[in-house]
Amino acid sequence: MSQGPRSGLAAVSSALLAMSRHLEVRDVLKTIVASARELLDAQYAALGVPDDHGGFAQFVVDGVSEEQWRAIGPLPRQHGILAAMLHEAKAERLADVRKDPRFEGWPDAHPDLADFLGLPIRDGEEVIGALFLANKRCPKPEGGCGFTQDDEELLSILAQHAAIALTNARLYERSRELTIAEERSRLAHELHDAVSQKLFSLRLTAQAAAALVDRDPARAKGELHQVASLAAEAADELRAAVVELRPAALEEDGLVATLRTQIQVLDRAHTARVTFTGAGLRALPAAQEEAMLRVAQEALHNALRHSGAEHVDVSVRRRGCGAVLRVTDDGSGFDPTAVRRAGRHLGLVSMRDRAGGVGGSLTVESAPGKGTTIEMEVPGG
Numbered sequence: 001m002s003q004g005p006r007s008g009l010a011a012v013s014s015a016l017l018a019m020s021r022h023l024e025v026r027d028v029l030k031t032i033v034a035s036a037r038e039l040l041d042a043q044y045a046a047l048g049v050p051d052d053h054g055g056f057a058q059f060v061v062d063g064v065s066e067e068q069w070r071a072i073g074p075l076p077r078q079h080g081i082l083a084a085m086l087h088e089a090k091a092e093r094l095a096d097v098r099k100d101p102r103f104e105g106w107p108d109a110h111p112d113l114a115d116f117l118g119l120p121i122r123d124g125e126e127v128i129g130a131l132f133l134a135n136k137r138c139p140k141p142e143g144g145c146g147f148t149q150d151d152e153e154l155l156s157i158l159a160q161h162a163a164i165a166l167t168n169a170r171l172y173e174r175s176r177e178l179t180i181a182e183e184r185s186r187l188a189h190e191l192h193d194a195v196s197q198k199l200f201s202l203r204l205t206a207q208a209a210a211a212l213v214d215r216d217p218a219r220a221k222g223e224l225h226q227v228a229s230l231a232a233e234a235a236d237e238l239r240a241a242v243v244e245l246r247p248a249a250l251e252e253d254g255l256v257a258t259l260r261t262q263i264q265v266l267d268r269a270h271t272a273r274v275t276f277t278g279a280g281l282r283a284l285p286a287a288q289e290e291a292m293l294r295v296a297q298e299a300l301h302n303a304l305r306h307s308g309a310e311h312v313d314v315s316v317r318r319r320g321c322g323a324v325l326r327v328t329d330d331g332s333g334f335d336p337t338a339v340r341r342a343g344r345h346l347g348l349v350s351m352r353d354r355a356g357g358v359g360g361s362l363t364v365e366s367a368p369g370k371g372t373t374i375e376m377e378v379p380g381g
Helices: 005-020 025-040 066-072 080-088 149-212 217-245 250-269 286-306 336-341 348-357
Strands: 042-050 056-062 092-094 116-123 126-136 273-278 311-319 322-329 361-366 372-378
Touching: 005 025, 005 149, 025 042, 025 056, 025 126, 025 149, 025 286, 042 080, 080 092, 080 116, 080 126, 116 149, 126 149, 149 217, 250 273, 250 286, 250 311, 286 311, 286 322, 286 348, 286 372, 348 361, 348 372
Parallel strands: 273 311
Antiparallel strands: 042 056, 042 126, 092 116, 116 126, 311 322, 322 372, 361 372
């Protein structure tokens, strides 16, 4: 490590902190690769996560442009030196990977690799990935490898922590899948409690109107107005449920565009005015963006269905490296302490859990007759 032990230790510490900051598997993989390449001063780095069919479920690279990566083509298979690392589960340090007898070539668009360092990422006895570095930026000894034994030991430390970060990210994603199932269950209950009840009332009111048409046309007309009102409310509930069941693609569109789309639909579906402001926000880690989206949805749900608000405003703005979400309504408000004592949370516990789960914070300001403001802040990446 040419930087010396103090700077080397600081670099390792920064890399480990960066890995522990993310919860999404893809974010963790990218951070591991970028950290390894920077730490060992290599031109290229890659990390492959094997599937069960002789290929890679995920393969992340650093040092290769998007255009180069597209030109290279499909993900590599587990053959040659890659297979050896996955199946023999030992480090490989080569002066020139192209001269190794296991080398089987690469696509025409693939960059030239010479000296090579790779090792498996293991969780106990299971190999859950393989980390590769190539083309050390340093003078090479004649016929030798630019990567040293110190580099191999340093990468081994990084790989051990990478295994922990990757395992944690996988556990998080599994727990999120359970959360999604819980969300769908909650929506099913809401549909039953709200839409089904309104449709039942609509049916009874329509029957009453039919019975009154001949003997009391004026009352029948009033009942038909009620039918129209109930039908409109049921449609509002259905539209809101569809928004939650089929959100805009957060990964493709980003937080701002996703929120804007959902709020435009809610503004059309409800009598309350729903507005949104958000611009110039940098991309956040995927887990933080999802948490902010879910908190916004919960806060909007409360404001539109329980507060009687005439106007609900949602804003997202940058704060330092992170972001702040604010949802403000002019509804009936409530006493947060009384709500807690009564055991009614209006989703506040869930929102705080979501914020805390991504290293953020949540504050609630409300009072009877004074509306409500919910603010969530996340630290960014």
